[in-house]
Structure formats: C-alpha cells, structure tokens
Amino acid sequence: MKPLEGKLALVTGSGRGIGKAIALKFASQGCDIIVNYFRRREAAEQTCEELKQFGVKTDIVKANVGDPDKINELFDTIAERHGHLDIFISNAASGVGRPIMEIDSKAWDWTLNINAKAMLLCSQRAAGLMEGRQGKIVSISSLGSTFVWPTYAAVGVSKAALEAVTRYLAIEFAPKGISVNAVSASAVATEALKFYMKEGLVKDMSSTTPVGRMVTPEDVANAVAFLVSDEAYMIRGQTIIVDGGTSIALVPPVTEKSENK
C-alpha cells in the first residue's frame, strides 16, 4: 500500500510550479488531490491529467485565496463534494516587488492577504474537515522571511507572518491531532523564475549554492512529503529550510566559475 493511499489533499496554487510538484509527489504516493488555481484553468487541467497517471482521483476548484469570501466558497465546495480533508498545503503566493518606500497600503494588503492571511483562514476551515483524521498542514515559505533581498520587503514580511501563523497553529491544533509545519526555500527554479532569469531580473544562483545547483520544485515537494508522513509526527511548528546550504554559507562557495573570474 502506498503511504498516502486513501488520503485527500488540497494544494493551493497547484496548476504550476511548486504546487504542481507537491501534487505530483503526493499522487505518486497514492493521494487523491484537489487542485486549486486562481487564474489559469488550462494549467490546472493539465496538472490533473498528469496526476491521473498515478491512478488517483482529482478535483479542480478555482479560488483566489486572497479573498476571504472565496476561501469560504472553496471550503464549502470541498465539504459538499468530499466531506473531509486529510492534508492541506498552503502554497499559493503572490506579491508586489518594490523598494520599501514604494510599498503602499494596497500593495501591502494584496501581498499579506494571499501569503499570510490565507494560511490562517484556510487552516481554520481545513481543521473542521480534518476532525478525527490526524490532519497535516504545511505552508510554503521563503528565505525572504529572515533574510533581505532587494524589492522583497512586502513578500518577506508576509512570509515571516506565515511562519509565525504556522507556529501558533501547530500548538493550538496539536490537541486536535493536526500537525502544522512550514517548508522554506531559497529561489526555486520554476518556470516563473526562469522567465525572470531570462529577462535579467534574477541571477542564476547555481554557482552561489553550496551544492552547485538551484533548488527545484521537486526538492521542496520531497520535504513537504516528509512532513505529511507519519515519520514526521513529532515535528511541530517548524520551518524546514530547503536551500542547498545557501542560507548558512556566510561566504558563497568558490566554484570553477568564480575562480576563473
């Protein structure tokens, strides 16, 4: 029997990128998946097609998790169609990249609502569907919660809030039998990031990552899969960093590339 057989997971923002990789990883372990998307239905449908190759059941629900009313609609739909939930992954994210003096109230709210408030509101609703099921919740954060990147202030703060919400949920949900943790990654080589690299807005970080390559969506998915496994039972409220060592290497490693400079 596969480890997640008979389980049902909701992965927000799973039409592409990290969310899709998590959905595929879970499906490979036998988990049924609810794919949530915001704007690209075609991508969500494509994800479902790929998930079905693992023989699991899939469902698609559209929702902007930055809007509390849409969150309620999302969970009302899940309650009506499925009646329960075993795993909730708070992955959907957005953000406004601006220097701190240019962040206005609207940009702040947009970023904080999608990246942090959604984790709180979705988890409250998810908990109701997890009663007696040993539920698992994992949020997806980024190193910007602790470290400073140019124009990343709003997102960085939202991720710090996300990690704090994760810790509080972990303690308050523990008596309910629900485990809550976070996975934090450095820049992940998604299609979106490749686009920014091509445009020259983001540098390829392979040479400054101690293991010599960038983090992939699958690396993040592997950590998430561990956190929802029984082996991670005693890990609560933690933020597991997946960055190939980048955040603890005070001086970037010397690579062949940099030696040649």
Added chain:
Amino acid sequence: MSVEEQVKDIVSKIAHIDKEIMSRDSTFKEMKADSLDIVQALVAIEEQFDIEIPDEEAQKFRNFGDFVAFVEQEVAKKG
C-alpha cells in the same frame, strides 16, 4: 452597458481613475495605473466576464484600447 463601459467601470474603481480621462488611446502610465492596479483589474474582469486573460497577452497591451479589444474578442468567442 457595453463591454467597454463595464471594463472602464472596473478599471476606474480599482485604480481610482476618473473615467473622464480614460480613452482607448490612454496608456496605463498616463492613467497612473501601477502594475498591481493592472493585475487586480485583470482578475476582476476575468471574474466579471468569465474569461481568461493570459499574462503574456496582457503584456502586449499598448493602451486601454488594446485591453478593451482583447476583452471584447474573448466575450464574443463565448457568444
């Protein structure tokens, strides 16, 4: 209300732009709409008309007229 009027209504409310200064020739910069205003307008319009506006298409809009024309085209496709 025409598609153009509805789009104008949504964009003016989201980006706090006076409808009087919005014409098909106006660029988003001239209307002082920032990138977040545009994203929020795209989301609201997709919701209103039940259509999708791919980001790759949105990046091609030179002015408000291009935006409206794309929405009109997608609405017409839906019949």
